[in-house]
Amino acid sequence: MSLPPLASFRFFNAAAQNQSFMKAAEQLHVTHGAVSRQIRSLEDALGVELFDRRNRAVFLNHAGRLLHDVTQPMFEQLEQAVRQVQQKAREDTLVVSCEPTIAMKWLIPRLPAFHQAHPQIQIQLLAAGGPIDFSRCGADLAIRRDDFRWDDSVESAALCPEWVGPVCAPALAGSVRRLSGVHVLRSSTRPAAWEQWLRLAKKVPGEVATVEYEHFYLCLQAATAALGVSVASLLMVQEELASGQLVAPFGFTRDGSKYVVLYPRLPEESTKCAVFRQWLNEQAEASVAQTLSDGR
Numbered sequence: 001m002s003l004p005p006l007a008s009f010r011f012f013n014a015a016a017q018n019q020s021f022m023k024a025a026e027q028l029h030v031t032h033g034a035v036s037r038q039i040r041s042l043e044d045a046l047g048v049e050l051f052d053r054r055n056r057a058v059f060l061n062h063a064g065r066l067l068h069d070v071t072q073p074m075f076e077q078l079e080q081a082v083r084q085v086q087q088k089a090r091e092d093t094l095v096v097s098c099e100p101t102i103a104m105k106w107l108i109p110r111l112p113a114f115h116q117a118h119p120q121i122q123i124q125l126l127a128a129g130g131p132i133d134f135s136r137c138g139a140d141l142a143i144r145r146d147d148f149r150w151d152d153s154v155e156s157a158a159l160c161p162e163w164v165g166p167v168c169a170p171a172l173a174g175s176v177r178r179l180s181g182v183h184v185l186r187s188s189t190r191p192a193a194w195e196q197w198l199r200l201a202k203k204v205p206g207e208v209a210t211v212e213y214e215h216f217y218l219c220l221q222a223a224t225a226a227l228g229v230s231v232a233s234l235l236m237v238q239e240e241l242a243s244g245q246l247v248a249p250f251g252f253t254r255d256g257s258k259y260v261v262l263y264p265r266l267p268e269e270s271t272k273c274a275v276f277r278q279w280l281n282e283q284a285e286a287s288v289a290q291t292l293s294d295g296r
Contacts, residue, residue: 011038163234169226180206183228
């Protein structure tokens with residue numbers, strides 16, 4: 001014989017546990033009528049009533065008790081299996097919160113190499129910057145620049161120093177070297193980046209105009225399109241420098257900040273976090289060493 005739909009057994013089990021269609025409806029987040037219809041459908045399919053209905057109350061009868069003795073452990077085992085499957089999925093997934101431009105321009109292009117080396121760990125990316133609440137966002141760790149403070153519930157590990165410098169399309173390199181006659185592309189996330197670099201490099205600008213963009217990656221796209229010059233992090237522009245789409249006329253200068261990996265302070269760090277942090281350190285060291293050795 002074919003069994004009735006599993007959903008009807010689920011409704012029956014909730015009603016049997018609660019000895020009430022109304023309480024079952026509240027538990028399942030459905031209407032009282034939906035529970036009543038499912039129970040009636042199950043009774044029709046089985047050809048036997050499962051509840052005695054008296055004075056607007058319901059009571060399991062003998063057939064109902066026999067069935068509930070089977071459905072209750074069945075659904076308990078099913079719920080336990082679902083929890084185990086979900087826990088296993090979480091164990092295999094590392095949720096990483098990362099500043100958007102660094103994620104797009106540096107981290108994501110390198111993730112295939114990580115997946116090849118560690119196929120058992122799946123990376124889920126969250127694009128975000130600044131302070132982070134790990135309990136609310138669900139991230140296991142975060143990649144940030146250390147331009148804000150975090151409390152004692154957060155551990156930090158240095159990733160690499162921040163190197164910054166003006167970048168532009170090759171056609172604009174002459175104007176940028178003269179620091180005159182160019183559009184300075186500003187990001188609202190680092191509005192003072194140009195002035196900060198001028199101080200660090202001890203440069204005096206000529207006549208320049210400014211263009212505002214909301215995100216750093218828009219500044220970089222505009223710089224690649226020869227719309228102006230943008231001060232960028234070394235980590236953000238490695239691919240464009242290597243391909244010749246962008247040049248860095250003054251090279252890169254350390255600005256005193258650094259990138260860090262943040263993660264919750266726990267009794268013991270998970271293996272997947274430790275593995276990913278080690279890989280991040282290796283990638284960051286290689287990136288900075290390669291670009292600086294090329295004289296950019």
